[in-house]
Amino acid sequence: MTQPPLASGPEGPAALRPLLATVLDALDAGARARGGPLPAGGPDAVAARLRAAVGDVLPDDGDPDALRALVHALAEGSADPADPLCAAHLHCPPLAVATAADLAVSALNPSLDSWDQAPAASELEALVTRAIARLAGLTDALVTTGGTEANHLALLLARERHGPGLQLVCGANAHHSLPRAAWLLGLPDPVIVPTPAGALDPAALAAALAAALPDGPLIVAATAGTTDAGLIDPLPEIAALAAAHGARLHIDAAYAGGLLFSDRRRTQLTGLTAAHTVTLDLHKLGWQPIAAGLLAVRDPTDLTALHHRADYLNADDDTEAGLPDLLGRSLRTTRRPDVLKIAVTLKTLGRTGLGALVDQVCEQARELAALITDHPHLELHSPPTLSTVLFRPTHATDDTVAAVRRRLLTDGRAVLGRTRLDGRLWLKTTLLNPHTRPADLAALLTLVEGNTPT
Numbered sequence: 001m002t003q004p005p006l007a008s009g010p011e012g013p014a015a016l017r018p019l020l021a022t023v024l025d026a027l028d029a030g031a032r033a034r035g036g037p038l039p040a041g042g043p044d045a046v047a048a049r050l051r052a053a054v055g056d057v058l059p060d061d062g063d064p065d066a067l068r069a070l071v072h073a074l075a076e077g078s079a080d081p082a083d084p085l086c087a088a089h090l091h092c093p094p095l096a097v098a099t100a101a102d103l104a105v106s107a108l109n110p111s112l113d114s115w116d117q118a119p120a121a122s123e124l125e126a127l128v129t130r131a132i133a134r135l136a137g138l139t140d141a142l143v144t145t146g147g148t149e150a151n152h153l154a155l156l157l158a159r160e161r162h163g164p165g166l167q168l169v170c171g172a173n174a175h176h177s178l179p180r181a182a183w184l185l186g187l188p189d190p191v192i193v194p195t196p197a198g199a200l201d202p203a204a205l206a207a208a209l210a211a212a213l214p215d216g217p218l219i220v221a222a223t224a225g226t227t228d229a230g231l232i233d234p235l236p237e238i239a240a241l242a243a244a245h246g247a248r249l250h251i252d253a254a255y256a257g258g259l260l261f262s263d264r265r266r267t268q269l270t271g272l273t274a275a276h277t278v279t280l281d282l283h284k285l286g287w288q289p290i291a292a293g294l295l296a297v298r299d300p301t302d303l304t305a306l307h308h309r310a311d312y313l314n315a316d317d318d319t320e321a322g323l324p325d326l327l328g329r330s331l332r333t334t335r336r337p338d339v340l341k342i343a344v345t346l347k348t349l350g351r352t353g354l355g356a357l358v359d360q361v362c363e364q365a366r367e368l369a370a371l372i373t374d375h376p377h378l379e380l381h382s383p384p385t386l387s388t389v390l391f392r393p394t395h396a397t398d399d400t401v402a403a404v405r406r407r408l409l410t411d412g413r414a415v416l417g418r419t420r421l422d423g424r425l426w427l428k429t430t431l432l433n434p435h436t437r438p439a440d441l442a443a444l445l446t447l448v449e450g451n452t453p454t
Contacts (some may be wrong), residue, residue: 026072042410055074087433
C-alpha cells in the first residue's frame with residue numbers, strides 16, 4: 001500500500017500543489033452550483049444534498065475523489081460571507097492573504113503548548129500580542145478562540161485577583177457569554193442592568209452599583225459594539241463609575257475593537273484604556289479566518305493566575321535553562337498558532353490598510369441607512385454606530401418581519417439577521433464585506449420589499 005503524502009517535510013510542497021488546485025476548482029464549482037449567498041431549499045433540502053454527496057463517510061476502501069467531492073459539497077451548501085447579500089452576522093469574508101497564511105499553519109502544524117513544538121510561532125505570538133495590546137493602550141494579550149473565550153478569561157482573571165465573591169455588573173445588552181462565564185466560574189448571580197435604549201445608561205449603572213452586594217468585589221463589563229445593533233456603551237462615564245466604586249472594568253470590544261485601526265473612528269473607543277481587560281476579535285473587523293480572538297490586559301501580573309506546571313511540557317529545569325513556558329498563555333493545551341494569519345495581515349496591510357477597510361464598511365452602513373430612510377416602504381431603526389443597520393418593512397407585524405427573513409433564507413437569496421429592540425422585531429444587516437457596492441445594498445432592499453406581503 002502506498003503511503004499517503006504528508007503536508008510538511010521534503011515532499012510537502014509537491015504533494016500540496018495538485019491538491020490545492022483540486023480544492024480551488026471544487027470551491028469554484030460548488031459556489032456556482034449554489035448560485036447565491038446561501039443554498040436554497042432550507043435545512044432539510046441542504047441536509048439531503050449533503051448526505052447524497054457524502055455517501056458512506058467511512059467506507060472500507062478509500063475514494064481518491066473524496067477531496068473534490070466533499071469540498072464541492074461544502075461550498076455548495078455554505079453561506080458565503082463574501083456575497084454582498086450575505087449580511088446577517090458578525091461573520092466576515094476572510095482576506096486571501098490571511099487564508100493563505102492559515103494554510104502554512106495547517107501544513108506545519110505547530111502546537112503552542114511547549115516551545116520545542118513551536119519555536120518561531122511562540123516568539124511571533126509574543127511580538128504580535130504585545131503590539132495589539134499596545135494599540136488598545138494595554139500591556140499584553142492572550143490569543144483566544146474568540147470573544148466568548150476572551151470574556152470567560154477576563155472573569156477568571158478577575159476572580160483570581162479579587163476572590164470568588166466577585167460579582168459581575170453588566171447591561172442587558174452585554175454578550176451572552178459574560179453572564180454564562182459568571183455561572184461557569186461559580187460567581188454570584190450577576191447584576192443585569194436594563195438597557196431599553198440598547199446601550200448601558202450611566203445613571204442606571206450607578207444605581208445598580210449602589211445596590212450591588214455590600215462590601216463585595218465588583219467587575220463592571222461594558223460593551224463596545226453590541227451584537228444586536230452595533231452600539232457602544234459610554235465608556236468614559238462607565239470607567240469613571242467603576243473607579244468611583246472600586247470596581248474592576250472589563251470592556252468587550254470584540255466588534256468595535258477594529259476601530260483602533262482607523263484614524264477617523266478610533267475616538268469612538270475613548271475610555272478603552274481605562275479597562276483592566278479588553279476583549280478583541282479579529283475574525284470580525286479584522287477579516288481573519290476563524291478563529292482570531294484576543295484578551296488584552298493592563299496588568300501582566302494578572303496572567304500569573306494561568307501558570308500551570310506539567311513536567312513533560314514545562315519542567316522547572318527547562319524553564320530555568322531558558323526554554324519559554326507557554327502553558328500560562330492559555331487555558332488550552334494543544335493550540336494552533338492562529339497568530340500567523342494575524343501577523344501576515346498586519347504586516348501586509350499595515351494599520352492604515354486595515355483602517356481603510358474598517359472605514360469602508362462603516363460608510364456602507366451609512367449608505368444603506370440613507371437608502372432605507374428614503375424608501376417609502378421601509379423603516380430605519382436608528383443611524384448606525386458601526387456597520388450594523390436595523391430596519392423593517394413599514395407597518396409590518398413582527399410575524400411578517402420574521403417570515404420575510406425566513407423566506408429569503410429558504411430561497412437562498414439573502415441572509416439577514418434578526419433582533420428585538422424597542423419591543424419590535426427588526427431585520428439586521430451586518431456589513432463586513434468591503435467589496436459591497438451601493439447597487440448591492442439597493443438590491444438587498446428590493447428583495448426585502450418584493451418578499452413583503454402588501
